[in-house]
Amino acid sequence: MLFWGIHHKLLFALFMIIDCLMIYLIFNFTMTNVLADPLDKEDFENALNTAPRGLDIDSPAFKLGTFDGNEARVLRRNDDPNDRSGVLNVTSNTNQIGAIWSNFAADNYFDMDKTQTLSMWLYFGRPFGKDPLEVGDGMSFVLQNDPREYGAISTYDGKPAVGETLGVWGADFDNILHDGSFVTSKDIAKTAIQNSWALEFDTFINQLKMYTQINGKGVSFDMDKQGQHMGNSYPGDPSTYRPENSADVGSNGQRKQYFVLNHGEGFQFMKLTNHDWNHMTVKWDPSTKELTYWLYDKNLDGTSVGTIYTKTIKLNLDEFNFKTSDHRLHWGFTGTTGQFTENNLIVFESIPSFINAESHVTIDNLTSNKPVNAGDSVRPGDALDFNYQLSYTSGTKDWKDILANLNLPKQVTFSSGDIIYDDGLEPEHINASELNNGNLQHVLKESLNSTHPNAKIILHTIVNSVKTDTFVGKQHASFKSDNFIIDDDTPNFKIAVDSLMISTDPSGTITYPNMDTISDNVLIDGSVWYGAGYGINYNNITVDSSLNDEQNDTIKCTQKDIQTAGFNLNIPKDKLHKGTNILKVQAVSTVTNNGVTVVLKSKELQIDIEVGGSLKFGDVSKNVAFKSVNEGYNNQIVPRQDGWKVEVIDGRSSESSWTLQAEASRLINPDSKEELNGEMVYKDNSGKLLTLTNPTNIYTNTKDTDSSQTIDVVKSWNNNVGIFLRLNHSNSSGQYSGKITWSLLDGIQNV
Numbered sequence: 001m002l003f004w005g006i007h008h009k010l011l012f013a014l015f016m017i018i019d020c021l022m023i024y025l026i027f028n029f030t031m032t033n034v035l036a037d038p039l040d041k042e043d044f045e046n047a048l049n050t051a052p053r054g055l056d057i058d059s060p061a062f063k064l065g066t067f068d069g070n071e072a073r074v075l076r077r078n079d080d081p082n083d084r085s086g087v088l089n090v091t092s093n094t095n096q097i098g099a100i101w102s103n104f105a106a107d108n109y110f111d112m113d114k115t116q117t118l119s120m121w122l123y124f125g126r127p128f129g130k131d132p133l134e135v136g137d138g139m140s141f142v143l144q145n146d147p148r149e150y151g152a153i154s155t156y157d158g159k160p161a162v163g164e165t166l167g168v169w170g171a172d173f174d175n176i177l178h179d180g181s182f183v184t185s186k187d188i189a190k191t192a193i194q195n196s197w198a199l200e201f202d203t204f205i206n207q208l209k210m211y212t213q214i215n216g217k218g219v220s221f222d223m224d225k226q227g228q229h230m231g232n233s234y235p236g237d238p239s240t241y242r243p244e245n246s247a248d249v250g251s252n253g254q255r256k257q258y259f260v261l262n263h264g265e266g267f268q269f270m271k272l273t274n275h276d277w278n279h280m281t282v283k284w285d286p287s288t289k290e291l292t293y294w295l296y297d298k299n300l301d302g303t304s305v306g307t308i309y310t311k312t313i314k315l316n317l318d319e320f321n322f323k324t325s326d327h328r329l330h331w332g333f334t335g336t337t338g339q340f341t342e343n344n345l346i347v348f349e350s351i352p353s354f355i356n357a358e359s360h361v362t363i364d365n366l367t368s369n370k371p372v373n374a375g376d377s378v379r380p381g382d383a384l385d386f387n388y389q390l391s392y393t394s395g396t397k398d399w400k401d402i403l404a405n406l407n408l409p410k411q412v413t414f415s416s417g418d419i420i421y422d423d424g425l426e427p428e429h430i431n432a433s434e435l436n437n438g439n440l441q442h443v444l445k446e447s448l449n450s451t452h453p454n455a456k457i458i459l460h461t462i463v464n465s466v467k468t469d470t471f472v473g474k475q476h477a478s479f480k481s482d483n484f485i486i487d488d489d490t491p492n493f494k495i496a497v498d499s500l501m502i503s504t505d506p507s508g509t510i511t512y513p514n515m516d517t518i519s520d521n522v523l524i525d526g527s528v529w530y531g532a533g534y535g536i537n538y539n540n541i542t543v544d545s546s547l548n549d550e551q552n553d554t555i556k557c558t559q560k561d562i563q564t565a566g567f568n569l570n571i572p573k574d575k576l577h578k579g580t581n582i583l584k585v586q587a588v589s590t591v592t593n594n595g596v597t598v599v600l601k602s603k604e605l606q607i608d609i610e611v612g613g614s615l616k617f618g619d620v621s622k623n624v625a626f627k628s629v630n631e632g633y634n635n636q637i638v639p640r641q642d643g644w645k646v647e648v649i650d651g652r653s654s655e656s657s658w659t660l661q662a663e664a665s666r667l668i669n670p671d672s673k674e675e676l677n678g679e680m681v682y683k684d685n686s687g688k689l690l691t692l693t694n695p696t697n698i699y700t701n702t703k704d705t706d707s708s709q710t711i712d713v714v715k716s717w718n719n720n721v722g723i724f725l726r727l728n729h730s731n732s733s734g735q736y737s738g739k740i741t742w743s744l745l746d747g748i749q750n751v
């Protein structure tokens with residue numbers, strides 16, 4: 001019993017020791033992962049508060065470097081639970097080193113055998129202190145095949161090397177070996193990340209070369225550079241490091257050795273520490289073995305900008321020391337600080353192995369049947385389609401939950417939109433109500449992938465009226481999800497107006513029920529101006545007019561303001577007759593300059609003065625559509641979209657009758673020139689389908705009042721009555737267009 005008790009006590013003591021040890025280990029792990037607070041807290045808060053949306057990187061897709069002392073950490077952009085944007089903080093205090101790498105286990109890699117595109121935002125902080133040079137040291141974008149994988153980092157004496165290494169270059173910390181000989185370029189290269197290529201963003205210039213300045217801390221890599229700079233090279237290649245001797249000798253009469261970094265092609269005199277986010281795009285072309293990068297190529301709002309900071313670099317794949325046919329690399333970022341600090345942060349927008357996708361934005365002028373390229377002109381009233389083509393090119397994951405954030409110019413009116421997917425996916429309709437202050441946000445219902453790679457968003461608009469030639473700038477479009485973000489812009493264009501412009505008030509149609517309601521004169525107030533917006537001299541402007549083809553006297557103008565001349569036109573009541581009176585008005589400008597006389601004429605305006613008794617069309621929709629379908633099938637009836645309107649105005653006396661006829665053309669795909677296997681038909685109240693290949697009666701009316709009557713025929717239609725699209729078989733995907741000709745006949749026609 002005594003032995004059992006002693007044994008029991010010994011076990012208890014052993015358990016106590018193990019428990020204490022476990023507590024110590026847990027405590028020690030926690031302590032080593034508590035990172036130093038940012039030294040420049042104000043700048044750090046600015047970085048997080050202004051960070052753009054990015055990918056969720058607090059996931060298996062990335063791994064923080066596994067070496068001791070890695071100061072990198074992943075933060076959330078904000079506290080919004082619906083915003084998964086991650087921000088990588090590489091460094092934020094002095095004497096720090098950090099790294100993050102793509103995780104092969106999560107299919108995140110840079111495949112040198114495939115086209116790859118990377119998009120990201122970089123933040124380099126600002127000078128912290130009075131001296132604008134007190135920053136350090138920068139970051140590097142790295143492709144690597146280092147045997148250490150996630151533990152890859154610059155080292156010295158087996159420990160991570162901060163300062164000018166930027167976490168990727170070799171460590172020029174000790175120039176003399178134990179046997180007294182100078183270290184070699186090969187010795188320096190061994191301390192770098194092996195089998196790698198790096199693009200550096202160096203914010204602290206290291207240019208010390210005097211004997212007493214070369215202190216074994218790495219101070220001379222940038223002897224051939226001026227100011228903050230970019231460069232690229234192969235960190236593990238000895239040719240990247242060039243040995244030099246100090247500019248003077250010490251008291252012993254000897255010189256010290258230092259190394260200069262071979263920066264390759266790059267830029268200098270840069271302002272990287274600009275207290276702002278800076279966008280970079282990287283593209284790899286395996287066919288040419290060329291990598292191209294663009295820095296400062298987007299504004300923070302996502303709009304693209306031209307940049308001079310772009311280079312195309314021919315990479316030597318032998319430097320990566322591939323042992324097999326697998327040419328995938330880890331990609332990521334390293335960064336360091338030394339005696340000075342800066343906030344180095346990154347937001348990622350794409351992971352090439354996950355998703356590679358493209359966007360292409362165009363504008364089609366349906367009125368002129370021509371594309372609108374940058375700088376082209378359109379006219380008021382033109383029908384413009386804004387087209388956004390999304391194409392999934394490769395990847396291991398679906399591009400899903402895509403938020404399309406589209407800006408439209410205020411000079412157009414949006415009516416509706418459609419999203420057309422590949423065969424097999426149901427199209428979507430976008431309502432006009434989704435536009436808010438010129439911005440439309442719509443989450444695509446379908447995901448894009450290798451099976452269904454394409455989606456085309458089409459926004460239907462009409463160009464608004466403008467007084468003068470108007471420049472319409474490019475409009476931003478972004479397509480964002482938690483796993484891929486891409487931006488694009490529409491082409492800019494000009495709304496062109498006539499050289500000489502004219503307007504009247506009232507305009508269009510003036511309606512009087514009968515002669516008794518007309519005053520002695522019908523008064524027309526008019527304005528004339530130059531389309532280019534130039535100043536105007538009223539003495540050079542006259543107005544010609546005619547009523548019912550009878551010419552009126554020419555009118556002289558008066559001055560309204562510096563850019564506008566005015567005129568008044570009085571139409572005597574006794575010159576009007578019952579029915580439609582047609583008034584035509586045109587302005588003429590005569591200008592003599594240097595002996596040369598130029599005559600400009602405005603567009604001829606027509607004003608219809610209706611006096612109790614005319615029959616005519618009112619508001620008739622110029623652009624109408626049917627709902628989208630998926631291929632279609634034989635005898636499928638496709639309903640109309642909203643937006644149809646066919647008004648008839650009858651100002652005649654009671655018991656007058658009229659008949660509306662419709663004739664429809666075939667529907668053609670303007671891209672493929674393919675004819676739709678179907679036709680437009682009219683379905684009457686009895687359910688009978690009438691073909692519209694010839695003029696067909698679809699509505700009749702007899703007045704029961706002497707007052708002017710306006711009827712919108714479409715209001716008599718419903719889900720079972722009206723014009724529909726009948727499909728005769730399945731069809732190829734695409735957008736088909738045709739024409740409906742409306743005819744208004746006096747009286748009721750025999751069927």
